[in-house]
Amino acid sequence: MAVEGDRDGPAVPLLEEEIGSCSSSCQVHPPRNHARDVHILSLAFLFVFSAYGAAQNLQSTVNTEEDLGTTSLGILYLSFTFFSVVASPVVRVLGSKFVLVLGTTGYFLFIASNLKPSWYTMVPASLYLGFTASIIWVGQGTYLTSAAFSHAEDCHLHEGTVIGNFNGEFWGVFANHQVIGNLFSLVLLHGGEEGDNLSRKNLLFTIFLCCTVIGIALMCFLSKRNDKESNPAPYSSFGSVLKYVVSPLLDKQMLLIIPLIVYSGLQQAFVCAEFTNKVVTPALGISGVGGAMAIYGAADAICSLAAGKLTSGFYSITLLVYGGASLHIIVILWLLLGYSLTSGVVGYIYPLLMSIFWGIGNGVFNTQLSALLGILYKHEKEAAFAQLKLWQSAAIALIFFLSPYLTLEAMLIGLLVTLCIALLAFFYATLRTDGS
Numbered sequence: 001m002a003v004e005g006d007r008d009g010p011a012v013p014l015l016e017e018e019i020g021s022c023s024s025s026c027q028v029h030p031p032r033n034h035a036r037d038v039h040i041l042s043l044a045f046l047f048v049f050s051a052y053g054a055a056q057n058l059q060s061t062v063n064t065e066e067d068l069g070t071t072s073l074g075i076l077y078l079s080f081t082f083f084s085v086v087a088s089p090v091v092r093v094l095g096s097k098f099v100l101v102l103g104t105t106g107y108f109l110f111i112a113s114n115l116k117p118s119w120y121t122m123v124p125a126s127l128y129l130g131f132t133a134s135i136i137w138v139g140q141g142t143y144l145t146s147a148a149f150s151h152a153e154d155c156h157l158h159e160g161t162v163i164g165n166f167n168g169e170f171w172g173v174f175a176n177h178q179v180i181g182n183l184f185s186l187v188l189l190h191g192g193e194e195g196d197n198l199s200r201k202n203l204l205f206t207i208f209l210c211c212t213v214i215g216i217a218l219m220c221f222l223s224k225r226n227d228k229e230s231n232p233a234p235y236s237s238f239g240s241v242l243k244y245v246v247s248p249l250l251d252k253q254m255l256l257i258i259p260l261i262v263y264s265g266l267q268q269a270f271v272c273a274e275f276t277n278k279v280v281t282p283a284l285g286i287s288g289v290g291g292a293m294a295i296y297g298a299a300d301a302i303c304s305l306a307a308g309k310l311t312s313g314f315y316s317i318t319l320l321v322y323g324g325a326s327l328h329i330i331v332i333l334w335l336l337l338g339y340s341l342t343s344g345v346v347g348y349i350y351p352l353l354m355s356i357f358w359g360i361g362n363g364v365f366n367t368q369l370s371a372l373l374g375i376l377y378k379h380e381k382e383a384a385f386a387q388l389k390l391w392q393s394a395a396i397a398l399i400f401f402l403s404p405y406l407t408l409e410a411m412l413i414g415l416l417v418t419l420c421i422a423l424l425a426f427f428y429a430t431l432r433t434d435g436s
Helices: 015-025 034-057 065-084 087-094 096-113 119-155 159-174 177-189 194-220 238-250 252-284 287-310 314-338 345-376 381-402 408-435
Strands: none
Touching: 034 096, 034 119, 034 159, 034 177, 034 194, 065 119, 065 381, 087 096, 087 119, 087 381, 096 119, 096 194, 119 159, 119 345, 119 381, 159 287, 159 314, 159 345, 177 194, 177 287, 252 287, 252 314, 252 345, 252 381, 252 408, 287 314, 287 345, 314 345, 314 408, 345 381
């Protein structure tokens, strides 16, 4: 597959050959290796979230006293939602590389607090992680988009295609954290004697801390980007900051995309909180949850890479989003109308097949929402990605707090209604873009 270069030049191959073509076409001022920064960023997030993702999954198991683990997660996502409102001006002022390094410290402290879990360690760590998570994700979207635009400009490539490739690589690598983290937990915690459970848990979280340190170290090797130079932040008053934070909500295009962002958060939390508990566990047992989530992560990773390669602009994004949404609709209707526990091989295959469909859809939403916001809000990247994490984290928190009180059927109906509204709004956004 190839894309157009500059208007007078020949077609240029995609990501595998972009670095070579870039060096040959820019002899006078050789550009920075922006693809290298994407490799480093992807690996850094893989190390950090292999540790944090597994630690999060274990909270309801290892910190059961007075529901310390689940309460800490609820506090974390409420903090995440609150700080996402002000994350964009923080990233603009401090710069994307600095907030990426700073953001990893919250994950380090949260994991470290699990070595001595109490209300005095877990709750402050959760509150701080909510802040750092909000800025690290806005910083990630801003940094990746900035690298993509710089790479496209230096190498005379189509911007939408480069954004798609960079997002595909990042989310493809990132999705593997679900496989790696679960394997660590499975190996170290499976089959332990009653007396050595605490030592095994502490060893596991110590390994998680080491993974986080490697991620922090990798972040330090990222190139610094001129975010302030290309996006100045003249905040002369609180009113100017507030205007910058609220301005995306005055944009009709953003309002039409928000329902899809909300659904992406709902479905992520649903898979972790409800699907594994009420579909996978009855069919495969508790030991099968790790395998199902590993398959989910593998499907997510493969789809992210493929979707990134297929992304070239708004219309390819639209087609991919509808494709991923179709798979989720199939699973939701399957669970609502036709699924029942089955014995034998088929009873094992069905939950795993659903996990694959969930993973493919999640890979599509992650890559395409990030690419879409990068394309539509080139000069307001921080504010756009802040909206992405704000609505996603609010949706995730909602699922965590409502899951004890709602049935599986009620959750599925809520997901289906939200997805239908999101697709209708997104279709109207497509028409608006076509007419503009």
